[in-house]
Amino acid sequence: MTQDEFAREAHPVAGIRLGTAEAGIKRQGRKDLLIIEACEGATCAAVFTQNAFCAAPVQVARKHLVSNPRWLLINSGNANAGTGPQGLLDAYATCEDLAKSVGAIPSQVLPFSTGVIGEYLPVEKIRDAIPRAVSKLNESSWESAAQAIMTTDTRPKIASKIVVLSSGAPVTVTGIAKGAGMIQPNMATMLAFVATDAKLDQSILQELLVDVADRTFNCITIDGDTSTNDACVLLASCQVDSQSLKPGTQDYELFSAAVLSVCSDLAEAIVRDGEGATKFIRILVEEAVDPSEARLVAKTIAHSPLVKTAFFASDPNWGRILAAIGRAGCQDLIIDRVSVWLDDILIVENGGRALGYTELQGATVMKRKDITIKVKLGRGCVSTSVLTCDFSYDYVRINAEYRT
Amino acid sequence: MTQDEFAREAHPVAGIRLGTAEAGIKRQGRKDLLIIEACEGATCAAVFTQNAFCAAPVQVARKHLVSNPRWLLINSGNANAGTGPQGLLDAYATCEDLAKSVGAIPSQVLPFSTGVIGEYLPVEKIRDAIPRAVSKLNESSWESAAQAIMTTDTRPKIASKIVVLSSGAPVTVTGIAKGAGMIQPNMATMLAFVATDAKLDQSILQELLVDVADRTFNCITIDGDTSTNDACVLLASCQVDSQSLKPGTQDYELFSAAVLSVCSDLAEAIVRDGEGATKFIRILVEEAVDPSEARLVAKTIAHSPLVKTAFFASDPNWGRILAAIGRAGCQDLIIDRVSVWLDDILIVENGGRALGYTELQGATVMKRKDITIKVKLGRGCVSTSVLTCDFSYDYVRINAEYRT
Numbered sequence: 001m002t003q004d005e006f007a008r009e010a011h012p013v014a015g016i017r018l019g020t021a022e023a024g025i026k027r028q029g030r031k032d033l034l035i036i037e038a039c040e041g042a043t044c045a046a047v048f049t050q051n052a053f054c055a056a057p058v059q060v061a062r063k064h065l066v067s068n069p070r071w072l073l074i075n076s077g078n079a080n081a082g083t084g085p086q087g088l089l090d091a092y093a094t095c096e097d098l099a100k101s102v103g104a105i106p107s108q109v110l111p112f113s114t115g116v117i118g119e120y121l122p123v124e125k126i127r128d129a130i131p132r133a134v135s136k137l138n139e140s141s142w143e144s145a146a147q148a149i150m151t152t153d154t155r156p157k158i159a160s161k162i163v164v165l166s167s168g169a170p171v172t173v174t175g176i177a178k179g180a181g182m183i184q185p186n187m188a189t190m191l192a193f194v195a196t197d198a199k200l201d202q203s204i205l206q207e208l209l210v211d212v213a214d215r216t217f218n219c220i221t222i223d224g225d226t227s228t229n230d231a232c233v234l235l236a237s238c239q240v241d242s243q244s245l246k247p248g249t250q251d252y253e254l255f256s257a258a259v260l261s262v263c264s265d266l267a268e269a270i271v272r273d274g275e276g277a278t279k280f281i282r283i284l285v286e287e288a289v290d291p292s293e294a295r296l297v298a299k300t301i302a303h304s305p306l307v308k309t310a311f312f313a314s315d316p317n318w319g320r321i322l323a324a325i326g327r328a329g330c331q332d333l334i335i336d337r338v339s340v341w342l343d344d345i346l347i348v349e350n351g352g353r354a355l356g357y358t359e360l361q362g363a364t365v366m367k368r369k370d371i372t373i374k375v376k377l378g379r380g381c382v383s384t385s386v387l388t389c390d391f392s393y394d395y396v397r398i399n400a401e402y403r404t
Numbered sequence: 405m406t407q408d409e410f411a412r413e414a415h416p417v418a419g420i421r422l423g424t425a426e427a428g429i430k431r432q433g434r435k436d437l438l439i440i441e442a443c444e445g446a447t448c449a450a451v452f453t454q455n456a457f458c459a460a461p462v463q464v465a466r467k468h469l470v471s472n473p474r475w476l477l478i479n480s481g482n483a484n485a486g487t488g489p490q491g492l493l494d495a496y497a498t499c500e501d502l503a504k505s506v507g508a509i510p511s512q513v514l515p516f517s518t519g520v521i522g523e524y525l526p527v528e529k530i531r532d533a534i535p536r537a538v539s540k541l542n543e544s545s546w547e548s549a550a551q552a553i554m555t556t557d558t559r560p561k562i563a564s565k566i567v568v569l570s571s572g573a574p575v576t577v578t579g580i581a582k583g584a585g586m587i588q589p590n591m592a593t594m595l596a597f598v599a600t601d602a603k604l605d606q607s608i609l610q611e612l613l614v615d616v617a618d619r620t621f622n623c624i625t626i627d628g629d630t631s632t633n634d635a636c637v638l639l640a641s642c643q644v645d646s647q648s649l650k651p652g653t654q655d656y657e658l659f660s661a662a663v664l665s666v667c668s669d670l671a672e673a674i675v676r677d678g679e680g681a682t683k684f685i686r687i688l689v690e691e692a693v694d695p696s697e698a699r700l701v702a703k704t705i706a707h708s709p710l711v712k713t714a715f716f717a718s719d720p721n722w723g724r725i726l727a728a729i730g731r732a733g734c735q736d737l738i739i740d741r742v743s744v745w746l747d748d749i750l751i752v753e754n755g756g757r758a759l760g761y762t763e764l765q766g767a768t769v770m771k772r773k774d775i776t777i778k779v780k781l782g783r784g785c786v787s788t789s790v791l792t793c794d795f796s797y798d799y800v801r802i803n804a805e806y807r808t
């Protein structure tokens with residue numbers, strides 16, 4: 001996917017309707033409220049931030065998830081986080097408001113908020129705007145929905161895919177996201193909402209989402225910060241005329257690959273739109289002993305401000321990559337077995353600069369906008385991949401000036 | 405200690421001589437070689453970086469430490485790291501050169517290097533300069549020594565203290581340091597050399613150094629990066645006419661407090677001279693279950709680029725501090741019991757903004773140059789303290805432009 005392909009065509013998903021409204025939560029004149037409605041019989045899976053200080057809407061959504069929810073209520077402009085007991089009451093109140101408006105019970109509504117931490121949710125404004133968003137519910141509003149959940153995002157993030165089951169029935173997977181919890185958790189939170197018309201039991205849907213989120217959204221990182229509000233939802237409207245999809249079947253493999261592809265595209269779009277990002281960096285760690293070691297090394301490199309500033313400067317400063325690998329905490333790492341590539345250039349082997357490597361080769365790679373750092377640990381056969389971006393003046397500016 | 409008191413008077417240490425020279429390692433016209441010599445009968449303790457990619461001199465110094473070394477050979481301008489087998493040969497060669505010059509055996513020399521990673525050590529230049537540095541050895545050159553080990557440091561770092569034993573004999577502890585491994589590990593490495601005329605057995609000296617380093621140099625952090633070359637040495641010339649100091653005695657307590665004080669001052673000086681630092685931040689974590697939990701929370705706050713950029717902007721953005729606490733990984737953290745102070749202002753209690761806290765109060769504290777973040781976890785009775793600084797445009801500039 002290239003940078004220009006973010007806002008690609010969003011295929012409507014049968015049984016999933018979306019409606020937006022201007023609630024004026026943080027400022028006037030922009031869509032900041034989104035309602036997603038799944039038809040009766042739909043199933044819903046969700047994963048949430050692991051941050052202990054999770055926001056009020058996350059706490060409520062976690063509880064409501066067991067009630068087979070069919071409505072998602074999402075606002076931007078205010079995170080309703082760090083708001084204590086009042087924040088919980090506010091989150092419940094907005095669920096009640098939407099439930100009343102559509103004739104449901106409040107526990108069928110999952111609330112999501114993204115925006116400033118520590119300010120109370122303007123419940124009245126949301127209450128007023130809900131009927132307007134409900135009146136607009138339709139299956140074609142994915143673009144408008146992607147815009148309504150943006151905060152500092154510079155562009156909407158949409159991914160969509162159609163696959164054809166063995167019966168000949170087409171299945172659609174469409175998703176939107178906003179970035180990025182790890183870039184700007186104070187206001188921004190990573191949120192992703194993905195829907196399909198495929199038929200799946202809730203437990204299978206949940207297992208799939210956990211697996212996919214772990215391989216996509218959990219593999220992107222900007223600065224190691226985890227938002228209080230991160231969430232990802234997968235809705236299945238079950239409108240496709242087929243048996244429920246079950247793991248182990250060819251149709252399930254096809255379908256789950258489509259979900260993985262959509263979530264991968266959304267995750268990549270979040271990193272590419274990272275605050276201040278000028279470079280897109282893929283970190284491949286190979287030959288690790290186990291997945292946790294592979295991820296530990298990849299994330300240590302990805303979080304190193306020294307590596308990230310070197311990439312911003314297009315400086316092939318491989319010593320910083322080595323130092324990050326060395327401090328990642330691998331038990332008994334034999335540094336002579338470690339090798340490091342920048343794209344296709346071998347830069348480190350036998351614990352030092354590779355024979356034949358020249359600074360010019362490194363500098364050539366570093367001028368690119370998309371760069372892969374590949375690390376072979378020489379310890380086992382497990383690989384992982386983590387996406388990140390560089391660290392620029394603009395990152396400091398945006399995060400220093402955000403509230404002013 | 406205030407910012408102006410770094411380069412305070414260095415009391416000479418009987419039995420410890422220092423000599424510097426201009427070797428022209430990275431550039432001409434500056435002292436870049438330092439030799440420290442301890443008299444016969446001295447004992448020597450050292451601690452080194454935990455980075456698996458430790459530099460050649462670190463590997464050699466670790467081996468030589470068992471040979472009761474009496475000479476330290478330190479160069480700035482080149483780290484001799486990431487240099488593979490050749491780097492090891494080079495480090496050994498410089499030890500031999502110094503040993504020849506002073507009539508010792510090579511294993512009595514500990515080598516230390518700080519500077520660019522990945523370039524071979526200019527052994528010839530060092531060989532030429534060693535006799536000049538040896539010829540200048542004397543007990544009064546602490547200031548000159550502190551300057552010779554500087555890289556991007558803006559000022560030399562010296563701390564010195566005299567305590568009087570129960571016998572009436574004065575004991576001196578004097579140390580120098582350069583910063584800072586965690587700020588600019590590529591060239592800069594944290595090095596500290598502390599000497600005393602007190603009499604201590606090597607094993608006791610080593611135990612003391614491990615404990616003191618853990619409470620001082622291991623409690624400062626800028627960006628979480630650990631250098632390939634970090635090292636800290638404690639030399640005891642044993643010239644004071646007394647019994648060997650033993651733990652459990654009043655004299656030992658007095659002496660070890662002096663070593664702790666000197667190392668604390670040096671550690672603080674390193675943070676205050678951090679690259680691009682505009683603010684000095686002390687993070688106190690109290691009421692933790694155990695020391696590792698306390699340190700985990702303190703370091704998670706200290707490493708958060710979002711917290712650090714907020715401090716740079718003087719923005720009392722307490723949501724970012726909360727988010728860092730929440731993701732630190734405390735098992736079953738009860739967020740309602742957590743409270744957070746900025747200096748003497750209570751900003752968070754019961755999982756949200758404190759009653760009565762106003763943005764104005766927070767803004768007033770944030771304008772200060774020295775700020776303490778105090779976190780009470782409400783879980784146990786263990787405390788810790790970590791020192792760090794903010795994250796400015798200059799950090800990005802210095803680390804992006806370093807090699808150009």
